[in-house]
Amino acid sequence: MKTIKCGICPICGSSCGLIVELENGLITKITGDKEDPHSRGYICPKGRSLIYQHNDPDRILKPKRRSGDSWADVSWESALDDISRRFAHIQRRYGKDAVAVYAGDGSTHSYETLFSLAAFVSVLGIKNLYSSNSIDALPRLLASKLLYGSSGMLPVPDVKRTGYLLILGANPVVTNGSVMTAPGFSRYISDIQKRGGKVVVIDPRKNETALKADEHHFIRPETDAVFLLTVINVIFEERLDKPGRLKKFLKGYEEFKSRARGFTPERASGVTGIPTEEIRRIAREFSLAPSAVCYGRMGTCAQSFGTTASMLIDILNIITGNLDRPGGAMFTTPAIDMSAIMSALGMSGSFAKKPHASQRAAGLQRRYALRGLCRGDRKPERYSSADCRGRQPCGRAASHCPHRPRLLTEHQIDMRPCAACRALALCPLRLSE
Numbered sequence: 001m002k003t004i005k006c007g008i009c010p011i012c013g014s015s016c017g018l019i020v021e022l023e024n025g026l027i028t029k030i031t032g033d034k035e036d037p038h039s040r041g042y043i044c045p046k047g048r049s050l051i052y053q054h055n056d057p058d059r060i061l062k063p064k065r066r067s068g069d070s071w072a073d074v075s076w077e078s079a080l081d082d083i084s085r086r087f088a089h090i091q092r093r094y095g096k097d098a099v100a101v102y103a104g105d106g107s108t109h110s111y112e113t114l115f116s117l118a119a120f121v122s123v124l125g126i127k128n129l130y131s132s133n134s135i136d137a138l139p140r141l142l143a144s145k146l147l148y149g150s151s152g153m154l155p156v157p158d159v160k161r162t163g164y165l166l167i168l169g170a171n172p173v174v175t176n177g178s179v180m181t182a183p184g185f186s187r188y189i190s191d192i193q194k195r196g197g198k199v200v201v202i203d204p205r206k207n208e209t210a211l212k213a214d215e216h217h218f219i220r221p222e223t224d225a226v227f228l229l230t231v232i233n234v235i236f237e238e239r240l241d242k243p244g245r246l247k248k249f250l251k252g253y254e255e256f257k258s259r260a261r262g263f264t265p266e267r268a269s270g271v272t273g274i275p276t277e278e279i280r281r282i283a284r285e286f287s288l289a290p291s292a293v294c295y296g297r298m299g300t301c302a303q304s305f306g307t308t309a310s311m312l313i314d315i316l317n318i319i320t321g322n323l324d325r326p327g328g329a330m331f332t333t334p335a336i337d338m339s340a341i342m343s344a345l346g347m348s349g350s351f352a353k354k355p356h357a358s359q360r361a362a363g364l365q366r367r368y369a370l371r372g373l374c375r376g377d378r379k380p381e382r383y384s385s386a387d388c389r390g391r392q393p394c395g396r397a398a399s400h401c402p403h404r405p406r407l408l409t410e411h412q413i414d415m416r417p418c419a420a421c422r423a424l425a426l427c428p429l430r431l432s433e
């Protein structure tokens, strides 16, 4: 018998809506769900290939235990008992940290796994927890921890409403918007252009996104922080900064302003390779756009100044009043707010101060490596589009879908170049001198 089901692709954070056709328990066809308000019918070849994974006769559906050269099915109970015994044995014999956990991208896109992972790691008492964040996102999480007090507070570009999108170190046409959940990103670019807006890409490579953008500027690798701080300084110097309602939430605004002084386009041009006048023009256009948002991803994280660059992306949005407003970078309002829950449990992100800490990414000084669980990290939740329609204005309650301003508290955003982030003052200087 033929049945049709709606689902969400579990492979990556884009969470594309799927229409799955089944016959006698086997998938016969997978297509994009045109009625899914998020992905609007888009799926990539990986999503389409789920059909082969599901129907593969060699797919492992039960736990197996090795015996010599062969494998035998065992019950879940027996497998779990065996694994627990072995964990306990290894930890007794070699110490707690002889065990490590890796949470793959797919597994962390479900609330069930996130909650059970936290409990699992806490029971094991280990510091070794790895995930895709270990490779490409820890600077972003640390920036959130320093700015907002929680590594789970991740502002997301409101690409559906923005009038100016500045992209650094990212290629959303290929990635479908990492930490932004924007499948079929080419359409978002053309929508911005149709609205009279502009998309500008700053990247050492003329990538697929740059090919569709209005402008692309080559930048010398690892100089994003210098570029951003210079853009910010131009905005301050030309008195184009307008944090507006955000002002009361900010701590250290004037101090930051004085730190940015001296980052002139003339100095930055030699470091970044972007002409002086272009830097000035981008600063003016960004600050004068009716709404604008700066977005950076792996390229701005996986570099020597990743934390600095990640902070500066947010600070550019903040000083132009584009944080927490439609068309800017917005905090999300998911059905289950993981960062709020984690914060209530005292888990707002833990960055170890020991050189041997276990989660380190390029761009982080060793002492800022993340210890143990990436606490408070927010991952997209998945609904079938049928489930979620009507829950949020866009019809879907994915946690990466920005809708309305979040309630910030007074002085919540800390812009001070504090001891914990001397990088803010030092790294770009080191580059430019």
Ligand code: SF4
Binding pocket: 009, 010, 011, 012, 013, 014, 015, 016, 042, 043, 044, 045, 046, 047, 048, 176, 183
């Ligand atoms: S882009 Fe969409 S279809 Fe492709 S893997 Fe990610 S969620 Fe699946």
